[in-house]
Amino acid sequence: MSTMDKKKFTYYPGCSVKGTNRAYDMSTRSVAGALGIELSELDDWNCCGATAYMAIHEKRAFVLSARNLAIAEKEGLELVTVCNGCYLVLNKTNKYMSENPQLQAEIQKALAAGGMNYRGGVKVRHFLDVIVNDLGEEEVRGCVSRPLSGLKVAPYYGCQISRPFGEIDDPEDPQMMDRLIEWLGGEPVPFALKAKCCGGMMMTTQPEIGVKLSGNILKCARDQGADCIITACPLCQINLEAYQDTINDAMGQDCSIPILYFTQLMGAAFGINQKDLALKDSLTPVEELLTEKVYNS
Amino acid sequence: MANTEAARLSSEFLRHVYELPQGKSIDKCIQCGTCSASCPTSSAMEYGPREIIAALRAGVLEKVLKSNTVWLCASCYSCSVRCPAKIPFTDVMYELKRLGVKHNLYPPDTTNAVMARAFTEVVDKHGRNAETTLLQKYYLRTNMFKMFGQMNLVRKLITRGRLEFLPHTIKGIEGFRKMVAAIEKNGET
Ligand code: SF4
Numbered sequence: 001m002s003t004m005d006k007k008k009f010t011y012y013p014g015c016s017v018k019g020t021n022r023a024y025d026m027s028t029r030s031v032a033g034a035l036g037i038e039l040s041e042l043d044d045w046n047c048c049g050a051t052a053y054m055a056i057h058e059k060r061a062f063v064l065s066a067r068n069l070a071i072a073e074k075e076g077l078e079l080v081t082v083c084n085g086c087y088l089v090l091n092k093t094n095k096y097m098s099e100n101p102q103l104q105a106e107i108q109k110a111l112a113a114g115g116m117n118y119r120g121g122v123k124v125r126h127f128l129d130v131i132v133n134d135l136g137e138e139e140v141r142g143c144v145s146r147p148l149s150g151l152k153v154a155p156y157y158g159c160q161i162s163r164p165f166g167e168i169d170d171p172e173d174p175q176m177m178d179r180l181i182e183w184l185g186g187e188p189v190p191f192a193l194k195a196k197c198c199g200g201m202m203m204t205t206q207p208e209i210g211v212k213l214s215g216n217i218l219k220c221a222r223d224q225g226a227d228c229i230i231t232a233c234p235l236c237q238i239n240l241e242a243y244q245d246t247i248n249d250a251m252g253q254d255c256s257i258p259i260l261y262f263t264q265l266m267g268a269a270f271g272i273n274q275k276d277l278a279l280k281d282s283l284t285p286v287e288e289l290l291t292e293k294v295y296n297s
Numbered sequence: 298m299a300n301t302e303a304a305r306l307s308s309e310f311l312r313h314v315y316e317l318p319q320g321k322s323i324d325k326c327i328q329c330g331t332c333s334a335s336c337p338t339s340s341a342m343e344y345g346p347r348e349i350i351a352a353l354r355a356g357v358l359e360k361v362l363k364s365n366t367v368w369l370c371a372s373c374y375s376c377s378v379r380c381p382a383k384i385p386f387t388d389v390m391y392e393l394k395r396l397g398v399k400h401n402l403y404p405p406d407t408t409n410a411v412m413a414r415a416f417t418e419v420v421d422k423h424g425r426n427a428e429t430t431l432l433q434k435y436y437l438r439t440n441m442f443k444m445f446g447q448m449n450l451v452r453k454l455i456t457r458g459r460l461e462f463l464p465h466t467i468k469g470i471e472g473f474r475k476m477v478a479a480i481e482k483n484g485e486t
């Protein structure tokens with residue numbers, strides 16, 4: 001692979017990033033631009049078949065993922081996603097297909113019925129992995145024009161980025177965002193709940209459980225003196241940012257804290273203007289925090 | 298449930314689990330409880346992860362399916378990465394969810410199951426999820442009043458332009474549906 005190709009990817013945004021979490025999509029594209037990473041959106045992509053779908057139909061979920069992989073295969077590039085759920089299920093489809101020839105045959109037959117074909121082996125990456133492990137410290141530091149001096153950041157990884165495969169980071173104590181925060185000039189706080197579950201879909205379906213799980217995460221970050229939490233997944237982001245009033249009531253204490261995507265934090269340190277990071281979309285005072293501590297400092 | 302039926306349920310379940318990568322390791326469970334201790338929601342489950350395998354061995358799987366247990370699994374994979382016997386326990390939970398749905402053996406008030414079903418319907422129709430449509434479906438089938446509790450949030454999302462009201466249907470929806478139909482014909486539920 002030439003050095004040019006190293007920075008070219010097919011991009012799979014995923015459903016969540018198109019609506020409620022469009023700030024993640026925008027900030028991802030802005031940051032990629034600054035780093036010279038070329039992301040071209042996967043043509044006519046469909047739902048990846050993640051968690052909720054997989055809970056009802058397993059093979060159908062694999063077919064959904066495989067359709068995306070089939071389209072990506074034609075481009076000949078690695079497929080990058082920014083959602084932990086998509087990242088997991090696309091990888092899982094690859095893995096299960098390669099380990100189970102019968103499953104592979106069934107999936108291929110289904111794809112063929114819709115006029116597609118997937119030979120297998122499209123590499124699926126999380127954007128965070130690309131930044132930290134492909135580009136690395138030097139390239140990231142090279143883009144920093146407004147170091148996050150003194151900013152204390154709690155990195156929240158969630159579940160499905162390092163588990164279950166543990167291929168890109170430690171499944172229990174991931175480090176990618178911790179390192180990234182340092183490269184941006186900020187201070188990662190020790191964060192015991194960094195890879196504990198936020199409750200996922202349960203924030204809507206079983207709020208009493210979701211509120212507790214997300215509440216513990218917010219509280220832990222506050223206790224560590226963090227100024228904000230960064231996330232790498234649209235579902236984690238919405239769970240942590242959207243229910244803080246309810247959480248405060250349930251926890252009997254103020255757990256409010258700004259929540260932003262890691263790409264927004266990078267963008268601020270790169271001096272990218274606030275509009276291109278869609279900071280105004282935030283439900284927590286992200287804009288105020290970054291204006292005070294980064295843009296105006 | 299008669300004994301033969303219980304046995305049929307267990308064998309159907311095990312057949313699916315054995316097909317998973319590492320699935321056969323379910324026979325090697327040493328009942329250590331690491332899974333339950335790692336599980337963020339086990340305290341709310343009637344049967345924790347360890348107890349599920351005990352129930353399987355005792356031939357009372359349908360009790361697990363009829364309890365609140367399996368739909369409390371958030372698919373966080375903590376159990377899977379920690380199990381000393383390398384049992385892919387999250388996949389076991391998925392298998393139980395599907396088994397319960399297939400045989401209609403889950404409690405009728407399982408909101409997580411309602412949500413998952415609504416999700417698959419939206420995706421099957423459009424090829425993608427559409428949040429607004431999904432939430433409408435979900436609250437209509439569960440508790441409309443809870444939707445009003447969310448109005449404050451909905452308003453905030455609308456003022457920020459973060460809610461899309463119209464679902465986007467993929468261009469290749471015809472082919473997509475053919476694929477879904479083809480895998481279904483293959484015996485997949
Ligand atoms: S951690 Fe594994 S071996 Fe231990 S009880 Fe759970 S499933 Fe069984």
Ligand code: SF4
Pocket residue numbers: 332335336337338339346369370371372373374375376377386387390
């Ligand atoms: S994957 Fe499910 S069963 Fe396993 S620890 Fe997480 S919530 Fe519990």
